[in-house]
Structure formats: structure tokens, C-alpha cells
Amino acid sequence: MRTLKKVYLEITNLCNLDCSFCVGTKRPGGFMTPDQFRTLTEKIRPHTEYLYLHLMGEPLLHPQLEELLDCAAQLGFRVMITTNGTLLSRRKELLCASPAVHRISISVHSFEGNRGGCLEEYLDQCVSFAREVAGAGKRCVLRLWNLDGEQTRGENRQNQIILERLALEFPQPWLVRPQGTTLADRIYLEWGERFDWPDLSAADGGDQGFCMGLRDQVGVLVDGTVVPCCLDHEGDIPLGNLYRQNLEEILNGPRARAIYEGFSCRKAVEPLCRRCGYARRFR
Ligand code: SF4
Numbered sequence: 001m002r003t004l005k006k007v008y009l010e011i012t013n014l015c016n017l018d019c020s021f022c023v024g025t026k027r028p029g030g031f032m033t034p035d036q037f038r039t040l041t042e043k044i045r046p047h048t049e050y051l052y053l054h055l056m057g058e059p060l061l062h063p064q065l066e067e068l069l070d071c072a073a074q075l076g077f078r079v080m081i082t083t084n085g086t087l088l089s090r091r092k093e094l095l096c097a098s099p100a101v102h103r104i105s106i107s108v109h110s111f112e113g114n115r116g117g118c119l120e121e122y123l124d125q126c127v128s129f130a131r132e133v134a135g136a137g138k139r140c141v142l143r144l145w146n147l148d149g150e151q152t153r154g155e156n157r158q159n160q161i162i163l164e165r166l167a168l169e170f171p172q173p174w175l176v177r178p179q180g181t182t183l184a185d186r187i188y189l190e191w192g193e194r195f196d197w198p199d200l201s202a203a204d205g206g207d208q209g210f211c212m213g214l215r216d217q218v219g220v221l222v223d224g225t226v227v228p229c230c231l232d233h234e235g236d237i238p239l240g241n242l243y244r245q246n247l248e249e250i251l252n253g254p255r256a257r258a259i260y261e262g263f264s265c266r267k268a269v270e271p272l273c274r275r276c277g278y279a280r281r282f283r
Contacts (some may be wrong), residue, residue: 002251004048005216006080008053008230009040011062013222017084019113021146021156023197025056025233029206030222032065040220040242041075048246050102055219056233065092073100082143084110085122088129096136103139105190106130109146112158120165127169134186141180142166145192153192169220196230196277204275209268211279213262214251226250228259228270236272254263 013023014029044051051072053059060083062068072079077100085106088095095101106129111122130140135145146156170183180190196202213229220226224243225235237259240250250256262269273279 001046001248004218005134006050006052007044007048008055008217008219009037009044010220010222011037011053011065013055014061015058015084016061016086017057017058017110017114019084019107019110021109022056023199023233025057027221027223027235029122031062031064032068032222034064034071036224036243037068038071041071041077043242043247044220045075045077049078050080052080052082052230053228054082055221055230056221058084058087060091065091066098069094069098069100073098078102081105082107083198085126085129086110088125092129092132096133101133101138103141104129104133105141105143106147107143108162109156111143112146112155119161123162123165127166130187131184134184137186139186139188141188141190142183142189143192145190145194147191147193148215152202163224175219185219193281195281197233197261198235198236198272198276198278200236200272200275202275202277203271204271204282206266207267207269207274209273209276209278209279210266211268211273213263213273214256215263218247218251231276231278231282232272237270241269 012031013027015027059081069083080103081098082105095104106126110118127210133140144159166183175182181186181190218226218228219230220242221235222243226239226242227235227237239256258269268274
């Protein structure tokens with residue numbers, strides 16, 4: 001039985017925002033029902049303890065999130081949630097109370113990616129949520145994954161304002177580590193570069209490459225399609241369907257094995273992987 005560090009399970013591919021840094025998806029929108037969630041998670045659980053409730057979409061939009069979290073708790077998962085942060089006040093009690101929830105990451109950079117609303121109110125909500133959820137024993141990560149890298153894309157102008165606000169809320173000195181900054185007990189700030197999503201219409205970057213797709217993770221789309229990573233937003237590398245097959249069978253299928261063995265030799269065999277801005281980081 002192959003073990004994975006994590007599985008990304010897309011409980012919905014719908015989102016309430018339209019962020020400039022997110023490619024979105026052209027797949028039909030939908031929500032996973034609680035029965036479907038149970039079917040898939042029972043198949044995932046033997047392979048991992050860590051369940052991420054997104055691939056595309058905003059997980060806090062799911063109308064039956066409580067039932068999904070109850071099921072995840074019964075199966076003994078540690079659930080990770082990444083959210084744009086706009087629905088936190090509505091979901092706060094549920095997230096604090098659920099024994100399954102282990103970590104919540106708030107993409108604070110999504111505010112500037114949408115150009116609208118009041119930054120102060122948004123930060124109020126994020127900070128008060130962070131304090132409450134940390135008080136409930138969970139981890140909360142505030143993400144600024146909008147650094148410019150080599151190309152200036154002009155989408156991190158508000159970072160300084162956000163940092164000044166965080167410094168008021170969480171007095172410095174902060175404990176700074178390469179993987180992130182500790183603002184307070186169980187509250188973190190995480191930096192990241194913007195990257196180009198994999199895209200079949202992008203220029204071919206060549207077959208040299210390495211990626212942890214299928215090595216430490218897989219993704220499962222809302223229709224049960226298994227893909228190698230959390231970035232295959234259109235399901236361009238369908239490896240099987242978890243409603244009809246089990247995960248071991250899918251991981252041992254010819255396409256999955258070719259991808260895995262290719263990366264073992266630092267080769268990207270899939271056209272999508274040859275056009276993946278994220279994998280370029282590892283070249
Ligand atoms: S190279 Fe990119 S598209 Fe391919 S598996 Fe890795 S993250 Fe996914």
C-alpha cells in the first residue's frame with residue numbers, strides 16, 4: 001500500500017472570488033455530497049492521514065461542510081483548509097469546534113487579487129479568526145504568496161500595510177524561520193513566490209524536471225478524477241476515477257507509473273508537466 005504525505009480532495013470547484021493570480025477552471029462547477037465524500041475518503045484514508053479540502057474552489061462555500069468534517073473526524077483525518085478568508089466569520093464556530101481540523105491557511109494575498117472591499121475589515125476578520133482558532137488548539141497560517149520573483153507583477157503593494165497591521169496585533173520580535181514566521185502561539189505568516197500554473201497552451205519548457213506529484217501527493221477532483229498534483233486545475237492528467245477504482249490501482253496504472261519513473265530520472269513525461277511553472281523551480 002503506497003503511503004502519501006497528503007491528498008488534495010476538491011469538495012467544490014466553485015469560488016466566490018475571481019483572483020487575478022488564480023487560473024480557475026473550465027470544468028463544470030459542483031459540490032461533493034456527504035455520501036460521495038465518505039466513499040472517497042474511505043478509499044483515501046489507508047494512504048494518508050492528511051486531507052486537504054481543496055484543489056480549486058473555496059471549501060468554506062460548501063453548504064454541508066459540517067457533515068464532511070464529521071466524516072473526516074470519524075475516519076481519523078487531520079484536515080487542512082486553505083481559504084480566501086472572506087467567509088471566516090460565518091464558519092468560525094464550526095472550524096474551531098471540529099476535531100478533524102488541524103490547520104487553516106488564509107490566502108491574505110487574495111484581497112489585493114480582487115480589488116475591492118475594505119482591507120481593514122478583511123484583516124480584522126482574519127486576525128480575530130486566527131486568534132480564536134489558535135485558542136481552540138489549531139494552527140492558523142496567514143499567507144502572502146505574492147512575491148514577485150524575477151518578474152514584477154505589481155500585486156504585492158499592500159503587503160507593507162498588512163505587515164504593519166500584523167505588527168500591531170502581534171508585537172515583535174517574531175520568530176523568523178525559512179519556512180515561515182511565528183507571529184504568536186500557533187499563528188504563522190508564510191511567504192511564497194507567485195508562479196505560473198501549468199497550462200497546455202503555454203510554451204514547452206522541455207523534458208527536464210522534477211516534482212513531488214505522485215511522490216508525496218495526489219489530487220482528487222470533485223468528480224472523482226485522480227490527478228497527480230494540486231495544480232492540475234483542468235484535470236489534464238486523469239489517472240483514473242476514485243468512484244470506480246481504488247487508489248492503489250490508480251497509482252499503479254501505466255500513466256501514473258510513467259510520470260513517477262520519469263521524475264525519478266528528472267524527466268517530465270507529461271505535456272502538462274513540461275509546461276508547469278511550479279516544476280520549473282526545481283530545475
Ligand atoms: S510538474 Fe506541475 S503539472 Fe506536473 S505533476 Fe508536478 S505540479 Fe503537477
